[in-house]
Each structure stands twice: as structure tokens, then as C-alpha cells.
Amino acid sequence: MLSLEPVKEKYGDYLCRQCLNKEYNVNLVPRDCNHFFFGVCRCCNENRRLITSLTATGKLKMLVK
Numbered sequence: 001m002l003s004l005e006p007v008k009e010k011y012g013d014y015l016c017r018q019c020l021n022k023e024y025n026v027n028l029v030p031r032d033c034n035h036f037f038f039g040v041c042r043c044c045n046e047n048r049r050l051i052t053s054l055t056a057t058g059k060l061k062m063l064v065k
């Protein structure tokens with residue numbers, strides 16, 4: 001499972017899946033996300049699920065672009 005600490009450091013908080021996809025040019029689907037909490041995304045200002053960690057598949061998608 002991949003920590004998204006770099007994302008948090010860059011944006012001051014975790015981002016929603018849509019913004020992660022946009023920022024990292026990946027295609028994460030809900031099952032790629034291991035943990036999340038509901039909150040306002042710093043990137044799109046929408047109340048969404050903010051992703052805090054990814055599954056192995058999600059991690060691979062982030063690494064292999």
C-alpha cells in the first residue's frame with residue numbers, strides 16, 4: 001500500500017481520486033483506493049472522498065505511467 005504523503009505535502013492535504021487522476025495523469029478507479037475519508041478536496045474544492053492510501057494495483061498505476 002502506497003502512502004500518499006507526497007501529495008499531502010504538496011497540497012497541504014489529501015486529494016480526491018479525480019484530482020489524483022488529473023494531477024498524476026493516471027486512471028485510478030474506486031477499487032484502487034485502500035483508505036479514504038470524506039472531506040473538501042484542496043484541489044477542486046468539492047466535498048469528496050479524499051484518498052489516503054492505495055492498493056497494490058493503484059500503486060502500480062501511479063508508478064507505471
Ligand SMILES: [Zn+2]
Pocket residue numbers: 015016017018019020041042043044045046048
Ligand atoms: Zn479534487
